[in-house]
Amino acid sequence: MPGRVTLSVALSGPAPAGSAALADPAAVPRSTRRAPARSPLARAAACALALGLLPAAGRAEARKPNPQAMEMAVYVTQPGDSLYDIATRYLRNPADWTRVARLNRVSAPRRLQPGTSLRLPVALLRQDHLTARVIATSGPASHAFGKEPMLPLVVGGTLVEGDRVQTGENGFATLELADGSHIVIPPGASLDLATLRQTALTGSTDRVVNLHRGQVNTEVTKATRKDDRFQIRSPSVVAGVRGTSFRVNYDGDKGSTAVEVIEGAVGVDAASRAPAASVAPAPGTPLAASTQLVVARHGSLTLAGGAVGAPVALLDAPDLRNPGKVQDDETVAFDLAPITGAHRYHVQIGRDAGLLDLIRDTRSDGPHVAIGALDDGTYFARFSAIDEHGLEGMPSTYAVQRRRLALGASAGRVEGTRDYEFRWFVDQRSAGSTRFRFVLATSEDLRAPLVDRTDITNGEAVVTDLPKGVYYWTVIAEQFDGGKYFQKASPVQSFRLEW
Template structure:
């Protein structure tokens, strides 16, 4: 069906459908239907047909100033004010976010919304009935689907301000007359096809710059804070007129209207973006991250994420969305579930292009643990360290996998499941040969029905397994009874040595704790006495050996007997040579 865009003056433009009863909006008397009189027409018949009540013929007589209601001149034009039609209602099919509704008090269909006082806003609920004059304000990441009385569906997008300016029905059950004022944001409409006998049906979306009126089609209208409007047609055809001549919009075409009402040329919509590279699974609890495609002519992209709880593949339950310029597009706060993602490219004139859709599953909970030890790219000594990660409040168990570097964990070398602690013992890790590896961890929760629900793995972390250096054999210099002067051991180039000395075997209070680069250490700075020493080696990879067993030594030039016993004075003090 062809529709026409007719200028309404300074207030904007109107798309009007060709029908038996012509629609003439925004006249000084208000919106009206125009009926061309045929032989046999009477005001009583027309009141029954349009107003659903034959007794209201006097209202038509008064509006049209008809002198003789029994004598209507064939070919003449009568006006039926839409405010006289029966009121209709709409219902909320789906709502996301803190969408608020405001009901205008004493609303008249032919009165601008600004002239009507408004009640306090209320949160919108699914199943709620909406009346003529109701306004909807949709916040960021909000969305609402409204089903009109004729089955048409209006999907109001995030950051939008819409008023149901007119909702009237012709006759008792005739065609619907609907007008929506889109003050800011976006509206996508799927308008049901009407029978031939109901061609007077009107569906119109007005913006500060333009108004679209169609039936049996799907289209999108966007308007920004500056008042510029863009429309794009997915199905059906639209004739756009602002003065002369008119421009026909076919499926796949769009048009832009400037804030001052200047109508652009019909433009081919940008093609549907190629998103075959998008992931099928999102596992990040922070956001759903979608890389933007690169398209000639595209300056930004509109993305919507809709719940898919059944086999239907539609966008009637959008839970996240927005306009994005920088890649990647990130949608936050998305719960686990199955979704349909929609993307349209938008050109420099603000005209949205054809839509691509993509099936996406989100499984981000329970969240994976964080890594504690070892640090990224660490070198781990076999048998010295295991793998440690944080606990997660929701988790009842954990899973840790280890795989060769560069693999995809299709065949992990270690797959430890249902771990009570988020850790893998050093002995288990020591079963692997030296080499480069990846490891990752996941949380597992227990649902109310007792079933286990595994969450996603954290991003894999790299590590290197290597042989740890061995503890050296210590050599204590010095003759018996003279006290050790130097301690030596076999060393290697590039090694460092950790010396710890204490007067107790438990090393509770070390008197020496130092690192050396040479494989020897002198004791001459120690006070005379008995001491304990332990040491560990650090190799070029930063791996450290275990500490050596504690070795006891003494310092000082003591007086000894022939068999090596230290002599003491009468008060028990050991004697030292001068």
């Protein structure tokens, strides 16, 4: 019929070398020659197009190919393959074998020549659902599928596409994806696992996380296929990567989104509230095509209703003062070297060096940061500085030894004698025996001590016939445990003798 448009041919282009040739149409099964049913509206549009009733621009638009429909995956046939088997293995709808047959001009779908290259439209390929595994959780952290009630997250649990995850105050969770990528969720965050899929035949993955509130830290395994996609979407931006370490923080009160890149690069684009008008990049879109390309040690801040923020340099990682100090006080606290331009400081504590198993998250207006009480053990602390715009800078990580050892000491004259008695005690929560060192001097810096006695096993010492004067003293508790040496000194105290 004059003016008839064969869409499958127009979209696919010429068949590649090595593809099967089209034989007599009579040899093609009847089902492959039956035109697909069309709606009345589609039939009316086709008639109008054939009769020239649509304007030229409309006809050009009708002929314009869908870019996604042009994407092809190539399958090389194996001995014993039939087109029906291939369609069952790889297509969303096995009945679409007819479209593949027309596209590749296959005349004998049951008898495919081994080594033949078949083109399969990516849009027809089946997408299998992936899962995320909970590898760490602490404090209030919960999940739910769709609109179901929230349930506590459990280590070893499995999450799927459509799951919601929330963390409360001092709540943490870490998810691991199939390729080893990690999503670390600090306190006060809310997100959806919007897409977790893998395309059959190509193996490309599509992972999309919708961030509704708070922050996520991600370590994304480097993409191995051009169509692999990993995106964090907030209401204002879309951050896409192909293997990197970065943070996304959405402030729901201000409507702003901060993207901070630690390693690699992140493409940042504006997000649309209307799904149909979304400008989020499709799988396979190069990062360089993004509105803003943010590289390592840089960040982007997008304000509510504004354009995607241009990249700016992040603050340097702060240094920890006295990094070898054992945290033996009741409250764990750190002193950081001040960073120029810092308005706040951020400290996170985890049980592992990668800080995937987080247990504390604290911010402070100054470089002295108090964490609170912690059980004894070895931890890892991550420190960063926050600039005036709220962008968090580069992190530094230190191992921290926590060993509570409360040491009390007192001294006094023994009535009726010229003896002066010193007593001390430890509130010991850790295993291991304790020995003490007692130091007495006439100077506050304890130089040239009058008494320096070590290896004391009890909790007292008596000094006799001290002359008049001012004296200074301290006691040091020493422990060996697990091959490690620990010590804690009491504050230097003083007393005056007037015999």
